[in-house]
Amino acid sequence: MKTSRKVLYARGRIVTMDSDGSIADAVLVAGERIEAVGTEMELIGRYGEPAHRIDLGGKTLYPGFIDSHSHLSLCAVWRDHVYCGDVKDLDEALARLRVHAAAHPEQGFVVGYGFDDTDIAEQRGPTRQELDAVCSTKPVLLLHLSVHGAYANTAMLKLLRIDPTRPCEERDVRTANGLPTGGLVRDMVIRALEHVPPQTPEQFEAGLLDAVEKYNAQGFTSTIGGGVGVSGQTPLDVIRGLLALEGGSRLNICVYMPYFWTCYPQMEALGLLDLAGTKHVRPAGLKMVVDGSIQLFTAAVPEGYHTRPSVRPSIIGTQEALNEKVYAVHAAGRQLIIHGNGNGAIEAIIRAVELAQRRCPRPDPRHILVHCQMASDEQLGRMKRAGIWPTFFGLHIWNWGDRHVELFLGPERAARLDPCGSAARIGLPFSLHADTPILPQMTMRSIHTAVNRETKSGRRLGLEQRVSPLEAMKAYTVYPARMMFGERERGSIEPGKFADFTLLTDDPCLVVPDQIKNISIIATISMGKIVWGRI
Numbered sequence: 405m406k407t408s409r410k411v412l413y414a415r416g417r418i419v420t421m422d423s424d425g426s427i428a429d430a431v432l433v434a435g436e437r438i439e440a441v442g443t444e445m446e447l448i449g450r451y452g453e454p455a456h457r458i459d460l461g462g463k464t465l466y467p468g469f470i471d472s473h474s475h476l477s478l479c480a481v482w483r484d485h486v487y488c489g490d491v492k493d494l495d496e497a498l499a500r501l502r503v504h505a506a507a508h509p510e511q512g513f514v515v516g517y518g519f520d521d522t523d524i525a526e527q528r529g530p531t532r533q534e535l536d537a538v539c540s541t542k543p544v545l546l547l548h549l550s551v552h553g554a555y556a557n558t559a560m561l562k563l564l565r566i567d568p569t570r571p572c573e574e575r576d577v578r579t580a581n582g583l584p585t586g587g588l589v590r591d592m593v594i595r596a597l598e599h600v601p602p603q604t605p606e607q608f609e610a611g612l613l614d615a616v617e618k619y620n621a622q623g624f625t626s627t628i629g630g631g632v633g634v635s636g637q638t639p640l641d642v643i644r645g646l647l648a649l650e651g652g653s654r655l656n657i658c659v660y661m662p663y664f665w666t667c668y669p670q671m672e673a674l675g676l677l678d679l680a681g682t683k684h685v686r687p688a689g690l691k692m693v694v695d696g697s698i699q700l701f702t703a704a705v706p707e708g709y710h711t712r713p714s715v716r717p718s719i720i721g722t723q724e725a726l727n728e729k730v731y732a733v734h735a736a737g738r739q740l741i742i743h744g745n746g747n748g749a750i751e752a753i754i755r756a757v758e759l760a761q762r763r764c765p766r767p768d769p770r771h772i773l774v775h776c777q778m779a780s781d782e783q784l785g786r787m788k789r790a791g792i793w794p795t796f797f798g799l800h801i802w803n804w805g806d807r808h809v810e811l812f813l814g815p816e817r818a819a820r821l822d823p824c825g826s827a828a829r830i831g832l833p834f835s836l837h838a839d840t841p842i843l844p845q846m847t848m849r850s851i852h853t854a855v856n857r858e859t860k861s862g863r864r865l866g867l868e869q870r871v872s873p874l875e876a877m878k879a880y881t882v883y884p885a886r887m888m889f890g891e892r893e894r895g896s897i898e899p900g901k902f903a904d905f906t907l908l909t910d911d912p913c914l915v916v917p918d919q920i921k922n923i924s925i926i927a928t929i930s931m932g933k934i935v936w937g938r939i
Contacts, residue, residue: 408435409456411932414444416460417911420897421467421881431465433903436683436931440899458939463926464911466877467896468625468904469847470884472795472835473741473774475630476619476659477642479841480611481603482517482635489518489549493525498538501546505539513600514539517547517841519555522699522807529555532568532586545596549842550697554588554596561586563599589702590720594634602636608645616649616657620936622845623880623906623925626658628795628888630774630839631691631741633664639671643685650684656935658904660888662688662741665729677738683931688888689739689772692729694719695749698777698812699804704748705778710814719752730756735764739889740771747778754783757790766791772887775839778817781826788832793887795835796822796879798854799843801866805859819866824854824879828871835884836876851876851912852921873913873920903932907939 414430420441430444432451440447448454486504491497497519505514521529535544535557543560547553561568561584571582578587588596603611619627632642642661649655663671668690671677679687696702696717701709704719719726733740734757744750753773761769769791773779776794779787787794800808800822808818820826827834836850852858854876857865871879885895893902907926915923927937 410434410439410451410454411456411458412444412447412454413458413460413465413905416462416907417464418460418897419464419466419877419911419913421878422896422898428897431897433932436902438897438899438901438903441897460907460939464908465897466906466908467881468894468928468930469623469880469906470835470888470894471619471624471627471837471840471845472879472884472887473628473630473772473797473837474840474845476612476615476627476657477629477632477637477645478635479615479618480608480645481637482515482841483611483614484603484607486514486516487518488516488546489520491519491524494528494530494534497524497546498530498534501535501538501544505542505544512542514542514544515547515600516545517551518549519546520549520699522811529553529587532556532558532561532584535560535586543599545600547593548697548700550700551842552589552593552696552702553700554593556586556588556596560596564592564595589700590696597635600636602638602641605641605645605648608637608641609648612645612649613654616655617936619845620656620928620930621925622847623908623928624657624845624847625904625906625928625930625935626660626884626888626890626894628660628741628772628884629662629688631662631664633667639663639667639676643676646685647682650682655684656930656933658684658686658890658894658930660686660688660890662691662739665690665692668733686888689741690733691741691743692726693743694726694753695744695746696720698745699807701812703746703778704744704752705746706748709812710817711811717746717748719749723752723755726752727756727759731760731763734760734766734769734771737766739769741774742771743774745775745777747780747783750776750779750783754786754790754792757792758786761790770887770889777821779823779826781823781830784823784826784832785830788830793833793835793883794827795837795884795887796824796827797839798822798824798836799838799846799850801857802849802853802859803843805865806861806863809863809865820869821866823869824871824875825869828875833883833886834879835887836879847880847925848912848923849921851880852918854879855912855917855920858918873917877912903929905929907937
């Protein structure tokens with residue numbers, strides 16, 4: 405009979421995150437799971453001296469962090485594209501695209517990502533003609549940082565059957581004097597991404613390995629996906645890639661994997677929505693997108709934007725269509741993962757779920773409202789009653805907070821962006837995310853931001869929406885475990901659960917709050933195995 409290797413982690417501050425708020429100094433692991441938690445002397449007295457011991461050196465051990473919304477497969481695919489997230493001006497972005505096109509003549513597309521038009525000198529994106537100058541012989545697509553917008557050259561427009569010399573009435577095509585400028589938004593971006601050729605299985609697996617290592621480096625042992633089925637790789641491609649890594653014992657993260665709504669019929673027909681999954685790969689619910697991005701002026705904000713008050717985008721589609729889609733998923737007993745940034749989109753989502761609950765009551769659906777940035781207190785209360793849990797893009801405060809005040813929303817609305825404090829006050833579980841690859845994973849910066857509401861300039865934005873360090877830590881452990889219906893296996897350090905841990909230099913709950921960002925991640929342990937760092 406095979407016995408599990410036992411390891412005692414001792415002489416540290418072990419924050420269990422259990423319901424009693426217990427603090428221990430030792431945890432005994434047998435193979436992949438936790439066997440016991442307590443004091444070192446207590447565990448040795450009960451179970452004997454273990455074969456292996458890891459001295460934590462007084463450092464702080466938390467449950468493994470859980471990423472509640474990001475795009476692991478996109479990180480894998482986009483590794484071969486051109487990162488433009490740190491350019492200072494348009495010329496630098498165009499130069500990077502030009503260099504990549506010349507260096508990779510074998511690639512049929514030139515794709516850039518991470519471009520932030522309001523963070524460069526020109527305060528605009530490139531025109532079709534400027535991208536034609538990069539490369540005129542093959543499609544060029546520069547994705548806005550939000551991925552809800554993009555800029556295309558003539559070859560890309562023609563691939564989308566858009567004639568740049570003729571007037572265009574497509575809602576999601578930007579025009580000037582009636583003619584396409586090369587700017588794309590919303591559904592047209594998804595259509596453009598569908599044309600990007602898929603990677604080979606070998607390329608995709610290499611990209612996944614690289615992405616998982618980056619997640620592990622930020623303390624993550626689990627991730628809730630942002631929806632698979634875009635940017636070249638099909639859901640089946642993603643499943644095969646993840647399972648290939650798992651089969652080779654190289655997938656050092658648990659992937660809770662929703663599918664995009666457009667893939668629903670195929671996934672249901674194949675029976676892939678009802679599989680229990682494996683230890684590392686679990687098919688999940690359905691992802692829907694109801695609006696665009698605040699920083700692209702495409703989120704559904706009925707009152708208009710601070711510097712563009714006449715810009716008042718509606719939701720994507722109609723309320724009636726959303727109601728029926730939401731009901732179909734809800735009534736089938738499945739989980740909804742719905743993107744909504746603006747308060748107009750949040751209202752539409754809540755109404756759709758409330759209607760679905762009246763038609764088909766479910767006591768604990770745990771539908772996830774992704775980003776949920778402009779939710780009012782009244783909307784949060786209705787979300788709690790309807791069984792909708794928010795995952796806030798809290799890093800918006802740090803990365804775009806100053807621009808939200810001055811450009812997008814104005815001081816009053818920006819002050820309550822990502823209302824974690826309001827959610828905590830009414831007992832609504834919430835989580836935090838970076839929406840990677842929109843922003844890189846930066847867990848301690850995210851926790852710091854939730855506690856301090858600090859922007860890049862040092863401004864403190866909406867102090868009433870701050871939360872305690874403990875509540876911020878729950879947003880990366882206990883709450884997202886429940887969001888993925890995994891609270892019996894993850895989210896706290898308790899016997900029987902997977903041995904998923906994140907080792908920190910200090911405890912965020914004990915340091916001065918404005919020092920949380922300086923805490924380092926020493927090591928990440930997934931299912932009893934050290935997958936990043938050293939102890």
